[in-house]
Amino acid sequence: MSDDNANAVDDNAVDDDVDDGNELPGAHAIDVLAYLVESIVEDPDGVEVELDDTGSRVRLNVTVSPGDMGRVIGKRGRVANAIRTVVRAAAVRDELEVDVEFVD
Numbered sequence: 590m591s592d593d594n595a596n597a598v599d600d601n602a603v604d605d606d607v608d609d610g611n612e613l614p615g616a617h618a619i620d621v622l623a624y625l626v627e628s629i630v631e632d633p634d635g636v637e638v639e640l641d642d643t644g645s646r647v648r649l650n651v652t653v654s655p656g657d658m659g660r661v662i663g664k665r666g667r668v669a670n671a672i673r674t675v676v677r678a679a680a681v682r683d684e685l686e687v688d689v690e691f692v693d
Contacts, residue, residue, distance in 0.1 A: 613640060615647045618680035618687050622649055625672050630657035647687045649676065661691055 613619065619638055627633035635654030640647065653661055662669045673689045680687040 614642055615640060615649065615680055615683050615685050615687055617682045618647075618676050618685065619649060621679040622651065622672065622676045622689060625675060626651055626653065626661060629660050629668065630654065631660070632657055647680070647685050649687055649689050650692050651689065652692050658691065658693065 619640065623636060623638050626636050626638075630636060630653050632654040635652075635657065637652040639650040639652070641650060642648070651661070660668070661672070663671075669689075669691055676689050677687060
């Protein structure tokens with residue numbers, strides 16, 4: 590291997606340590622939450638995810654169309670709890686702890 594090849598830079602390499610400073614806190618968690626809720630409801634355009642980071646933990650407030658709240662909550666809250674679990678796992682990538690609240 591020549592010195593030119595040894596010092597070559599791989600243009601396809603991704604640097605995960607670069608912080609562009611323009612990303613919302615919890616961006617991955619917000620994206621996962623929006624995707625999950627929009628997949629469940631009948632009116633995906635009625636889904637709104639609001640970020641509230643005023644407390645010690647990031648809080649994601651979800652609002653859906655009135656007829657879709659039952660679908661998101663599920664029987665005995667099982668769907669809502671499953672969504673919370675998946676979103677908390679996604680928030681690990683953002684190095685955050687999040688709470689998900691479903692707002693009427």
